[in-house]
Amino acid sequence: MAAAYAILKSALFVTPPVPTASFENQCIVVTGANRGLGLESCRWFVRLGAQKVIMAVRNTSSGETAKQDITNTEKCNPDIIEVWPLDLASFDSVKAFGKRLKGLKRLDVLLCNAAITTYEFRVVEGHESQTATNVIATFLVAFAALPKLKQTAADFGSKPHVSIVTSDLHHLTNLPERQNASIFEALRDKASANMSTRYSVTKLIEILVVRELFRQDGGPIKDKEAYPVVINTVNPGACHTHLTDELGWMPSVVKFFLARSAEVGSRNFVHAAAAGDESKGQYLNDCKVEEPSAFVRSEEGEKTQIRVWTELKAILEEIEPGVTGSI
Template sequence: MPSSERSYVGRFFSSQFASLPYPSHSFSGQVIIVTGANTGLGLEAARHFVRLGAAKVILGVRNEEKGKSAQESISSSTQKRDKTEVWLLNMESQKSVKEFAEKASRLERLDAFVANAGVCTNHFELVEGIEKSIAVNVLYTFLLVFLLLPTLRKTALDCQVRPRVVIVSSEGHETTSFSESKSDPIFAVLNDKSKSNMDERYDTSKLLQIYGVRELATQLDNSDKPAITVNACTPGLCRTSLLREAPAVSKIILGAVKLVVARSAEVGSRILVHAAETHDDTHGQYLRDCKVTP
């Protein structure tokens, strides 16, 4: 095994057993959007935000029934009613993304956006002419971020706060060879089944997220608009349903690994909550185990 791979594997296992602080930061009065919030990391992060005093947590979900179930789960566990709203969001649809952002523009404030919705599959499928992993994890995720910027900036001005954008990524971005990067234009190759490396597609999409966060941070820094913090984080390997579209072999292998080292969704969600706190030093950065990581 090459030294770089040994380093990654060692870091991965060390990280999985790291102790993560239980969230205690106050989100009193804040309005927060969490996508992919009907289950797993998104649900547990939303639960923490409500517990920590958020005025409103918007659950961005694809299925309304599952969203209502998540809403009831949060209300029951926190004993706080009327703190969540369920908004429909299909991350495979540009129209749905735009409608969601337009609805968000009518909010009185928006303090944080946690982009947690994502897909993991090695099956090539086009949605609206774009390979699904790239559409959901990258292009439409950042489209939603861009469309929410005016609302976030208005909050910064009106409430004298620094809003946050959190992109939920993965340490898998370190492992991809990103062979498509050798082609030009890159996205044309990513959308070409015959030229796509789907075995690495999820990790490649996560690498593109990291690139996107760094570039967006630079653009925000060069703007004369109100300051917004944007960062990326990895929750590590968690016991969630993310692999529901993964191939059978991957499910078996990772299922065995999960039995030994995986975090619960609640523990993994602590990293999302930490990234959404007001830490200016996380701007443009990547977080692992609630710490900025190179």
């Protein structure tokens, strides 16, 4: 009940502030950038002085249209914006994208915004599609980018960021699949899948993984303060986007009454991309660090967090050997 009240309060009474941070000289990569929150984030980064904004999109034709939209509204040099192909439903596409990132002179921000939601159980790369896209491919991109992010910190004395877009809907699940011997095996079992909560589950897993990276007593990052890259998760709140197009009329009704515009929601992303060290491993909501769900903070949540990371690490290493070594 408390979580539902907090979600409603945020949607009805909180407006994230207009971003003012400078991204001068920075190179920004945004996944899922051709519309909605991703598009509006790119617009903000251009407006705030980014030297290069890379729009990572599944459909490059749509990406070019989005690029033209930004150049029209911001009256910017079109050379500032590049459109790169990235299909999170294809691990080969993700690996190719990661290799291309290595060729950049610098990389200051990776905003992992791309995600899907559906009630239909589909298999992608051997996993349920939302698990494959929102979790596995998302972290494959993030960890592939870390070497360049670290190099940027060393070469330019900057503080690069990885911001993983999550959701306040993570409050609505406690990952019941944890009752199984393997969480990810349970997630790809069609017979037992609860697709009405799967999106929330994937958003919860994102939070657990990022928290585990910075866990003080055993996480893979041993010195949180000294770590050169800020990695956080960020919630945009309910927004008027195309994310829920497959889910029927009910989400549309809810959004009509509660949702922010994509522009307002994207302000959270811009804040996360400039947030300080205090945001490392943390969940950001309404442009501030906020406690995640009670389950995440519980003893059972921490046990699940460790298990999720152990399983995900093995999956990522099978796809791209050595990729988690970049952490």
